[in-house]
Amino acid sequence: MKHAMIQQMQGTYLLSLGYCLTGLCLGDLAEVMRIEHSASDFPWRAGHFEDSLRNGCAGVCIRHVEGALCGYCIWMPVVDEVHLLNLCVAPSAQKKRLGLALLKHAALRAQAAGGTRMLLEVGVSSRRALHLYRRFGFIEIGIRKNYYVAAEGTREDAYVMRLILSEVQYAAS
Secondary structure, eight states: OHHHHHHHHHHHHHHHHTEEEEEOOGGGHHHHHHHHHHHOSSOOOHHHHHHHHHTTOEEEEEEETTSOEEEEEEEEEETTEEEEEEEEEOGGGOSSSHHHHHHHHHHHHHHHTTOOEEEEEEETTOHHHHHHHHHHTOEEEEEEEEEEEOGGGOEEEEEEEEEEGGGOOOOOO
């Protein structure tokens, strides 16, 4: 009940800003890929999203009330933890706290489904993403060497980060 009330408050807040949350589905893929390619130097392929959605991963989109997709988040539940696989906001919609809204929604859904912690990997040079995750309460628990493809055929390390879901403070904004 607590989670439903928080989700309703978040939904009301987002509507007041002109946005709404919807479930991520295969029908969203064309719009997702446009955003993925505009926001990432090394985007996921469509097959990554298709496989994820067909194999038990969950996701959410954030849309402008007029319908335009502004961002999305996809995660994989594994017993009592959730692995955040991809969170992306269109460049034209950034700096409006939409990434934070997606992250809050994913954490709420994970906790409501019995999840106790959320894990993710993020490139060590991804300053904006690191700022968002740290602000939300994620802590670095390790490093994966050469985890991501980087420029000119090089590789980039990734931080492994963890969030204890029971410790998240869910304010409306």
